Amino acid sequence: MKNNNINITKRERDCIITIGKNRNQSFPTRISFIAKSLDMKMPTVEEIIKRLVEKGLVQKEAGMVLLTEKGNNCYEEIIMKHRVMETFLFECGVNADEACREVSRFDYLIDSESADKIIEKIGKPEKCPHGFKIIESKR
Amino acid sequence: MKNNNINITKRERDCIITIGKNRNQSFPTRISFIAKSLDMKMPTVEEIIKRLVEKGLVQKEAGMVLLTEKGNNCYEEIIMKHRVMETFLFECGVNADEACREVSRFDYLIDSESADKIIEKIGKPEKCPHGFKIIESKR
DNA sequence: TATAATTGTTAGTATTATCCTAATAATGAA
DNA sequence: TTCATTATTAGGATAATACTAACAATTATA
Structure with a gap:
């Protein structure tokens, strides 16, 4: 309840996002x-x-580098947190790709429970505002 | 525009908050x-x-340990970002002191420009929801 | 004032996370 | 098979976070 479910660092987050994004790719x-x-x-x-x-x-x-089931859950969670926060920022008037870049800095630090509650308020967006891809920020 | 104005770490953030909170205290x-x-x-x-x-x-x-003018600006910025985010989470149904603890993990990572835009949307709260003090999270 | 207690500081270490280059091993393509 | 790419290992480097131990300075109190 108090902390994040899984403890990862920024770079671990970036790698998980990169792997997850590439899951269903041909290569x-x-x-x-x-x-x-x-x-x-x-x-x-x-x-x-x-x-x-x-x-x-x-x-x-x-x-090949693959996500385990646990890793995949972790990926989905971060993506969800990312999109929800990004959508909020976008609705506040922040440029879409700027919001993406910014949220990448802290999406993985948001509590899952909180993210769930934000979703109820803001709706579950299927993609980033304007359809921008979620980026793995460069540090 | 792209990054935060001042680059600080989590622990530097915690210290700035502690010093700033104590500014007008007798001791x-x-x-x-x-x-x-x-x-x-x-x-x-x-x-x-x-x-x-x-x-x-x-x-x-x-x-004594004092904030410089620059340090004070930095403090005010973080507090502003903190309150705005915390208020948002609270409005989503997150418990007030839980929201405080959680936001302490990433408030300093929010862009100033974004925070300004969130303020326009959410209003500038003078204090945390329920009047809880802003805490310096313990790592 | 002398002593005790609290504070401040320095030195020395340790760990974790991020990074790199250089060297070598393995794999894949031509 | 030879070349190129990819993977891995070894060996460092740095920054942030943390500690203990030792000593210095300051404050409080007996």
Whole structure:
């Protein structure tokens, strides 16, 4: 009730978002892809992924980086929190992609219980305002 | 426009809030007081304050820890962001002191420009919902 | 005032998260 | 098979957060 369900860091969040976004793509998610997406070097990504594996959120399979069920839940939660907050900011008059960038800094810090309550107030948006993709902010 | 005006860490934020909250109190703000308030040891606080002095947000005077003008502006900004977000969460049905605790995790990450826009939407609350004091969250 | 208690500071460490380069290993493509 | 890409490991570096121990300075009190 008081804290977030899963404790992750900003960069772990970024990696989860990158992997999750790429789930249903034709090409598999690889360390190199995540590194390119987030403008990081591969060993840096390797280390963050290592931690996510330890936390049971990610698994490696034949060179691919996949979300576990737990990781997928975590991803869905962050996306939900992100969209809800972003929609709110957008309705306040913040530019859509600016709102996206900004919310990326703290979406993962929002309580799930709070996010649920915000949803009741604001509705569950299926996508970012204006259809912008959720970005993994570069630090 | 894209980033926050001043770059501070979570703990720097906590210290600024503690000092700012104590500004007009009869007793001066000391390292020991901040340490007690935030449940940290004095050398830890000393180091964070050292960084805040380097950033021009805090100054030391006769054993007292004071906010500079810049530091005071920073404090006012965070408080504003905090209250506005907290009010929003409260209106969504989140318990007042829970909202306070939660918002303390990310208030300092909100853009000033966004906060201004939220204010136009939600009004400028003079105090937290239910009059709870803004707390410096314990990590 | 002398002593005790509280505060402040410095030194020295530790941990975690982020990052990197360089080297090597493995895999895939041509 | 050779080249290129990708993955991994090793080895560092830095910043933020935290601590204990030791000592200095200040304040309070007996």
